[in-house]
Amino acid sequence: MRAIQKQGLGRAVLVDLSDPVAGPGEVLVRARYAGLCASDLHKLYRSSGEKDDANGKLVMGHECSGVIEALGAGVERYPFTDRPIRVGDRVAVDPLIPCLSCESCARGQYMICPKLSHLGLWRDGCFADKFTAPATRLYPLPDEVGDLEGAMAEPLACALNFVDKAALKCGDTVTIIGGGAIGQFVALTLLHASPAAEIIVSEPVPAKREKLRAMGIRHTVSPIERSVGDYVRELTEGRGSDVVIECVGTAGAIQDALSATRSQGRCVLGGLPEGKLPLDLHHLVFGELEVRGVLATDWHFSRAIRLIASGRLPVSRLVDRIISLEEVPEAMRQAHEGKDIGKVAIRIDDSGR
Numbered sequence: 001m002r003a004i005q006k007q008g009l010g011r012a013v014l015v016d017l018s019d020p021v022a023g024p025g026e027v028l029v030r031a032r033y034a035g036l037c038a039s040d041l042h043k044l045y046r047s048s049g050e051k052d053d054a055n056g057k058l059v060m061g062h063e064c065s066g067v068i069e070a071l072g073a074g075v076e077r078y079p080f081t082d083r084p085i086r087v088g089d090r091v092a093v094d095p096l097i098p099c100l101s102c103e104s105c106a107r108g109q110y111m112i113c114p115k116l117s118h119l120g121l122w123r124d125g126c127f128a129d130k131f132t133a134p135a136t137r138l139y140p141l142p143d144e145v146g147d148l149e150g151a152m153a154e155p156l157a158c159a160l161n162f163v164d165k166a167a168l169k170c171g172d173t174v175t176i177i178g179g180g181a182i183g184q185f186v187a188l189t190l191l192h193a194s195p196a197a198e199i200i201v202s203e204p205v206p207a208k209r210e211k212l213r214a215m216g217i218r219h220t221v222s223p224i225e226r227s228v229g230d231y232v233r234e235l236t237e238g239r240g241s242d243v244v245i246e247c248v249g250t251a252g253a254i255q256d257a258l259s260a261t262r263s264q265g266r267c268v269l270g271g272l273p274e275g276k277l278p279l280d281l282h283h284l285v286f287g288e289l290e291v292r293g294v295l296a297t298d299w300h301f302s303r304a305i306r307l308i309a310s311g312r313l314p315v316s317r318l319v320d321r322i323i324s325l326e327e328v329p330e331a332m333r334q335a336h337e338g339k340d341i342g343k344v345a346i347r348i349d350d351s352g353r
């Protein structure tokens with residue numbers, strides 16, 4: 001089968017591998033669509049990864065939909081349902097693989113499971129014709145959810161987690177820092193599935209601001225052209241944003257997030273920070289800001305799929321480009337070199353729906 005394999009830092013290669021075999025409790029999935037994500041780039045170019053396997057080779061990819069091709073020993077039902085798992089079922093796969101037996105898992109805090117694994121980061125992922133996954137991480141796709149949308153369940157689940165952790169109240173003003181892929185999923189969620197009264201997005205790329213306005217975001221600002229804090233205060237009679245969701249991770253973006261948050265407001269940091277960041281924390285302390293970090297998902301997949309099935313969140317409209325598996329290494333290289341390639345989906349097998 002074809003697969004995109006990481007072979008050491010910065011090297012992604014299209015390779016021909018033998019089909020993986022579903023172990024006990026696992027299924028073999030024939031991939032239909034996958035999504036390319038900033039964390040794939042982080043994995044390829046920045047993480048030398050103490051959790052990489054011994055020879056440094058790893059099949060990449062973690063946002064995926066597909067069709068079940070084979071069941072390993074002991075596989076019976078979808079998690080927490082009576083529904084049997086059958087060969088031929090269309091599924092989305094939650095790439096986060098917690099142990100489900102530690103204290104964090106018992107509390108539903110899967111993201112902080114000390115034995116956490118993850119497709120495409122610490123075990124072979126879905127940029128391949130076939131991949132294996134634990135049956136506990138499968139979600140059957142309803143007829144209303146196409147294969148491409150199924151692959152977008154993961155970034156949407158992350159966006160739901162960001163919005164959950166932001167704990168909005170009805171009528172809040174929310175500012176998103178960064179209108180890239182995850183910022184756009186957060187914006188779509190806030191627009192159609194939240195009590196936010198007003199949504200503001202800070203994004204330097206004009207085409208992304210244009211896309212956000214077309215989605216229905218009324219207020220967009222370029223952080224290069226003006227102070228985001230000033231812009232937000234102008235729109236809020238000097239108060240600042242009740243809630244800010246930061247989706248970039250650079251010092252500049254985090255500083256903008258802090259300065260846009262109103263006193264005693266909440267600032268959620270979701271961008272992956274790189275190294276130590278020089279930050280002015282005056283407003284954080286003197287304004288008594290509540291700041292918290294957020295990463296990936298806890299238990300958001302089934303809700304993400306239900307929201308897509310409801311038709312309220314047109315996630316496939318956020319996809320800017322659909323490429324083939326062969327084009328993945330080049331797309332990753334371009335994105336790494338700073339070329340804006342938007343949200344990219346990978347069509348692995350288009351025989352589906």
Ligand SMILES: [Zn+2]
Nearest residue numbers: 037039063155
């Ligand atoms: Zn992702």
Ligand SMILES: [Zn+2]
Nearest residue numbers: 099102105113
């Ligand atoms: Zn655990």
